[in-house]
Amino acid sequence: MKVAIIGTGYVGLPTGVGLAELGHEVICIDRELAKIEKLQAGKVTLYEEGLEDLLRKNFQAGQIKFTTDLSEGVKDAQVVVLAVGTPPHPVTHEADMRYVYEAATELVSCLQNNEYTVIANKSTVPVGTGDMVQNLIAKNNQHINFDVVSLPEFLREGYAVHDFFHPNRIVIGADTERAKQVICDLYKPLLQHNPQCTLLCVNRRSSETIKYASNSFLAAKIQFINEMADFCECVGADINEVAQGMGLDARIGKSFLQPGPGFGGSCFPKDTMALDFMARQNNIDLSLVRATIEGNRKRINSMATRVLDAVAYDVTVPCIGVLGLAFKNGTDDCRVSPAMQILQKILQQNSKCILRVFDPEAIENARMLLQAYPQYNTRVTFCNNAIDVCMGADVLTVLTEWPEFSNLDLQHAAKIMRHLYIVDCRNMLSAEQAIKLGFSYRGIGI
Numbered sequence: 001m002k003v004a005i006i007g008t009g010y011v012g013l014p015t016g017v018g019l020a021e022l023g024h025e026v027i028c029i030d031r032e033l034a035k036i037e038k039l040q041a042g043k044v045t046l047y048e049e050g051l052e053d054l055l056r057k058n059f060q061a062g063q064i065k066f067t068t069d070l071s072e073g074v075k076d077a078q079v080v081v082l083a084v085g086t087p088p089h090p091v092t093h094e095a096d097m098r099y100v101y102e103a104a105t106e107l108v109s110c111l112q113n114n115e116y117t118v119i120a121n122k123s124t125v126p127v128g129t130g131d132m133v134q135n136l137i138a139k140n141n142q143h144i145n146f147d148v149v150s151l152p153e154f155l156r157e158g159y160a161v162h163d164f165f166h167p168n169r170i171v172i173g174a175d176t177e178r179a180k181q182v183i184c185d186l187y188k189p190l191l192q193h194n195p196q197c198t199l200l201c202v203n204r205r206s207s208e209t210i211k212y213a214s215n216s217f218l219a220a221k222i223q224f225i226n227e228m229a230d231f232c233e234c235v236g237a238d239i240n241e242v243a244q245g246m247g248l249d250a251r252i253g254k255s256f257l258q259p260g261p262g263f264g265g266s267c268f269p270k271d272t273m274a275l276d277f278m279a280r281q282n283n284i285d286l287s288l289v290r291a292t293i294e295g296n297r298k299r300i301n302s303m304a305t306r307v308l309d310a311v312a313y314d315v316t317v318p319c320i321g322v323l324g325l326a327f328k329n330g331t332d333d334c335r336v337s338p339a340m341q342i343l344q345k346i347l348q349q350n351s352k353c354i355l356r357v358f359d360p361e362a363i364e365n366a367r368m369l370l371q372a373y374p375q376y377n378t379r380v381t382f383c384n385n386a387i388d389v390c391m392g393a394d395v396l397t398v399l400t401e402w403p404e405f406s407n408l409d410l411q412h413a414a415k416i417m418r419h420l421y422i423v424d425c426r427n428m429l430s431a432e433q434a435i436k437l438g439f440s441y442r443g444i445g446i
């Protein structure tokens with residue numbers, strides 16, 4: 001099938017490359033010429049394990065193309081995937097729909113020559129968006145033969161290629177049989193290789209709701225284990241053992257029970273706030289979602305306080321070594337990163353402290369984000385490797401769960417740090433080894 005993907009971000013690009021790998025003829029459209037030129041040079045515009053090789057292979061085979069020209073891109077496409085951003089409004093936190101609206105408006109003048117087109121909303125969009133897109137196009141051009149479906153993505157950043165080829169479910173929100181069949185045909189090659197994957201066809205609004213409900217539930221699960229970690233610290237229990245015991249119950253499940261500094265990224269924070277906004281719009285109180293948002297926000301402050309309290313009695317102008325800037329391991333993405341938020345809280349709470357920071361992939365994105373705060377320029381040093389953040393540091397904190405941080409040479413760190421404090425917000429370092437080397441070690445929930 002010929003598929004057009006509008007948007008080449010964390011959702012659009014992996015989806016386009018994945019569909020090309022399945023044998024479809026894919027054209028990815030983005031209004032940013034610089035992005036398109038980079039993609040045409042075989043360079044990915046975001047860090048995702050395995051994506052660049054697949055991109056190059058399919059681009060050289062002519063299976064995937066890139067353009068800034070939307071009307072050209074959607075010509076004769078059986079499926080047009082909307083994978084544009086829906087960022088939260090800075091104040092109300094509702095999903096900003098302008099990019100979806102603009103794409104739908106552009107499609108009004110582009111599809112009348114297509115025999116039949118399925119427009120698939122893959123972006124996380126408020127419930128009812130499919131109706132909005134359908135009505136907008138139908139009202140402005142009666143000559144287009146199309147349907148709009150909800151096709152939520154469940155890719156995790158850092159694992160997008162893996163998740164695309166190993167889905168456990170494909171949810172289709174379609175209100176016509178014909179549209180449902182087109183999307184089933186689109187994913188048929190994938191389903192043939194993944195017999196364990198469930199193809200779930202529901203109505204469009206249910207599909208839009210599944211996305212928000214899934215992400216909000218996962219966020220709540222993380223908030224829950226983080227609160228249990230705080231409880232464990234008070235009663236002398238070990239959160240790792242508690243999580244292990246809980247996870248053995250199939251109804252709870254082992255995943256997403258890893259305590260940390262809070263959840264971040266471009267999805268959980270955005271989606272929980274958007275769901276809360278939609279609930280309030282409908283005069284319903286989703287108290288669990290609200291508590292998840294509020295608890296996660298407070299956690300950022302409490303983690304920053306933990307780091308500063310560790311050295312408060314030894315130094316008034318501490319040097320803090322920070323391992324991890326990305327919102328999680330496996331990605332270069334610093335959007336709504338707990339690490340970046342904690343780092344900024346530390347700089348605010350102690351106006352004199354200095355930071356030495358490192359992340360295997362996210363340094364450039366972190367540097368760009370901090371450019372908005374020039375007052376921090378002289379106080380943050382970006383290091384080239386993990387051990388370098390320990391040079392002269394009074395406290396070392398781990399904020400992102402990169403597995404390589406577990407291999408940090410603590411013996412070397414003990415020699416080059418000024419004071420020996422560790423605040424491990426991801427339980428990545430060995431408490432036993434640290435204590436043997438003379439460190440004062442504080443983990444999460446242990």
Ligand code: UDX
Nearest residue numbers: 153154155156157256257258260263264265267327328
């Ligand atoms: C999430 C959903 O998992 C994915 O299905 C959806 O399509 C997009 O949003 P993502 O945002 O990429 O994916 O990251 P995820 O791996 O879910 O982690 C989100 C945050 O929770 C990260 O900050 C991570 O560090 C944190 N986390 C995750 C925990 O603190 N503990 C855990 O056990 C798991």
